[in-house]
Every structure is written in structure tokens, then in C-alpha cells.
Amino acid sequence: MKLNGKTVPVEKGQTLFEFLTAYQFDCKTIAVERNGAIVPKAEYESIRLSDEDILEIVRFVGGG
Amino acid sequence: MQVEVNGKKRTLAGCSAFEARALLGSETDIVIVNGFQIDSDCPLSEKDILTIIRKSSLPGQEELESMMMARHTPEVHKRLKQGRVAIAGLGGLGSNIAVMLARIGVGQLLLVDFDIVEPSNLNRQSYYIRHLGMPKTLALQSQLAEINPFIQIETRMERVEAENVAELFGDYDILCEAFDKPDAKAMLVNAVLEKLPDVTIVAASGMAGFSSSNLIKTTRPLERLYVCGDLENGARIGTGLMAPRVQICAGHQANMILRLLVGIEEI
Numbered sequence: 001m002k003l004n005g006k007t008v009p010v011e012k013g014q015t016l017f018e019f020l021t022a023y024q025f026d027c028k029t030i031a032v033e034r035n036g037a038i039v040p041k042a043e044y045e046s047i048r049l050s051d052e053d054i055l056e057i058v059r060f061v062g063g064g
Numbered sequence: 065m066q067v068e069v070n071g072k073k074r075t076l077a078g079c080s081a082f083e084a085r086a087l088l089g090s091e092t093d094i095v096i097v098n099g100f101q102i103d104s105d106c107p108l109s110e111k112d113i114l115t116i117i118r119k120s121s122l123p124g125q126e127e128l129e130s131m132m133m134a135r136h137t138p139e140v141h142k143r144l145k146q147g148r149v150a151i152a153g154l155g156g157l158g159s160n161i162a163v164m165l166a167r168i169g170v171g172q173l174l175l176v177d178f179d180i181v182e183p184s185n186l187n188r189q190s191y192y193i194r195h196l197g198m199p200k201t202l203a204l205q206s207q208l209a210e211i212n213p214f215i216q217i218e219t220r221m222e223r224v225e226a227e228n229v230a231e232l233f234g235d236y237d238i239l240c241e242a243f244d245k246p247d248a249k250a251m252l253v254n255a256v257l258e259k260l261p262d263v264t265i266v267a268a269s270g271m272a273g274f275s276s277s278n279l280i281k282t283t284r285p286l287e288r289l290y291v292c293g294d295l296e297n298g299a300r301i302g303t304g305l306m307a308p309r310v311q312i313c314a315g316h317q318a319n320m321i322l323r324l325l326v327g328i329e330e331i
Binding site: 056 | 153156157158242244246247249250253254258268269271272285286293295299300
């Protein structure tokens, strides 16, 4: 699977939520696009990833 | 030959910029030709935009507006005047971005913040002692009116939640994300990308402390999302927010908004 332009391994049947947790992303501070479409937070736990997926994850840090 | 002088079309028979000044003003007046202030004389040609400014005199409204915009690249002013930009959060980023957008003459601004001005804001935000205790929306609106009285400013003093994002920002082409907290930034970005397919977001992430200025950049991770900042340095215990890097980041956001308003999508 592609994550922000780099190829990363994804376990068979892994959900997006499991993947994000494994990569230590804080779900409250990110936006995730999968194959060109924004993924609503409510779908993180139901989406199952595959090798063909292209993910873009944008992470926000505080300050403004 | 038709040229525009101080916002009005005039017919001048083949003369130079300084000859036009001698004709219409006096020798000490400043002359700006197509956005550039000239020191030595130059010829004029058809459709040139000429601004002749008398020092320390207060002109009428129409003349004032054309003089204020004289340093812009020509043809940009009209597009900016038609521009509509919403700014969510009026802290170090949002207040400074609003000031820049007002200076360049963006025609309509929506300013959204629920908070009031307090002393710890003054280290980086565009407010003054006299604004302490005032809603940020009104404190900023009063400054913008003094900088550029020719733009329309709408204010909403309320907290932005996923539920009111569509109602607040649905009418705008460009939304500037200028919140402080990372979860609020992500909430706004997610809500807009999910619910408002015609809105482009210019957001910020990473401008705390005093690391190199050159780490702050403009990125476009998603089609409708630009993110400015160093993407790393969050505000945390031991690393505060300081005027220079916050304003550099605000400048990145304001310039990207300017580029979008004139039709350029590249970062």
C-alpha cells in the first residue's frame, strides 16, 4: 500500500483504525484520504485496507 | 492615448510619466506606473495605470482607493476585490492573515472566533492594549476598517463545531484554517472536506519556537487542502509561540490565498 507516497506493508484484513494505531497516529489530529476521497472518522474502524490502496495522512500539530 | 490616472480614465497626448505629473500634480508628488514607484522618468503607453500621490493630503474616497491599490500588480486588484475568504480562528495566524488580506484589498472577509483578547495574545497576535477584553472579532474588525475601509467584513462570534461548519463556510470558496489546537484543526479540515466539496482550505501546522524560518513552507497534501508550516514543531511545554515564525506562517497562508484568488493553484 502507498502511504504519503511511500510503499508500506499492510496486513491482510487490517482496518484503517488498526493501521493508524500501529503507526501511532492520533485519530483526533489527522485527516485521511483514501484513493482520492476523504475518509469520515466514523468509517475508520470499518474500512479494510488492501495492497492497492493509496493513503494520504495529514497530521496537525498545535499552534496558531 | 488613454491612460488611467488615480482611478479615472484620461486622454493624454503622447507624454511621459513626469510630464503627466507636471500637468496634473506638482513636482514633489510620488508617481507610480503599473504598480511600481518610479524615480526617473519613463514614457507612457496606452492603458498604463498611473497614480500620482500628493504627500500628506487626504484625498476623496474613490481617489483614496485607487491610490491604496497603486502598488499592486495591475489587473490583480479587480480579482481580489471580488474575492471572498473566510478565516476560522483570529489568533496569531488569523489576525495577521486578516490584516494582510485587508491590505491587498480582498473584497469580502468573514472573521470567526469565540474568544476575547487577553494579555498573552499580544506577543504574536494583531491586537493592542486597548483591545483587551474585547471580542477578537470586533477588535480585528475595527483595525481592518482603519487599514482598508473599502472591503466588507462580516463577523461571527461563535465556536466552530463539525455541526456548524456547513452553515458558516458554505458560501465561501476559500477557508483559512487558523486555529491553535491540533484537534480543532483536524475537525475543521475533515468537516469541510466531507461536507463542502467546493471549498478549498488553506491550513497551518507547525510554527512554534524559533527554529529556522526556512523550514516553514507551503504544501498541498490533498487536492483541496494546502498546509503551511514546518509540519513538525507544535506548541508544547518548553516551546512557545512567538511572533516571527507565526507571522512567517501567516504570510505563507496569505500568499497562497492571494495566489488562489488570482487563479493560481500551484504552491
